[in-house]
Amino acid sequence: MKPADIRAMSDDQLKEELLKLKKEQFNLRFQKATGQLENTARVRQVRRDIARIKTEMTARARKAATERA
Numbered sequence: 001m002k003p004a005d006i007r008a009m010s011d012d013q014l015k016e017e018l019l020k021l022k023k024e025q026f027n028l029r030f031q032k033a034t035g036q037l038e039n040t041a042r043v044r045q046v047r048r049d050i051a052r053i054k055t056e057m058t059a060r061a062r063k064a065a066t067e068r069a
Helices: 003-008 011-034 041-068
Strands: none
Touching: 003 041, 011 041
16 A cells, blocks of 8 residues: 555555455464464564554644644
């Protein structure tokens, strides 16, 4: 997922996507533990997408806080 795609999402969409990615991350960890994981690179992609979404959510929260002050 590209950063531009993340910036274009609404707050609700970001929360939904974050929840979806966390579920996928859990499933990937489970597959890895049981030896069923085929695409090991997907673990890294999901982890980075989660970080990108959290970064954007934090930036939006800080921007909202500075606008209120």
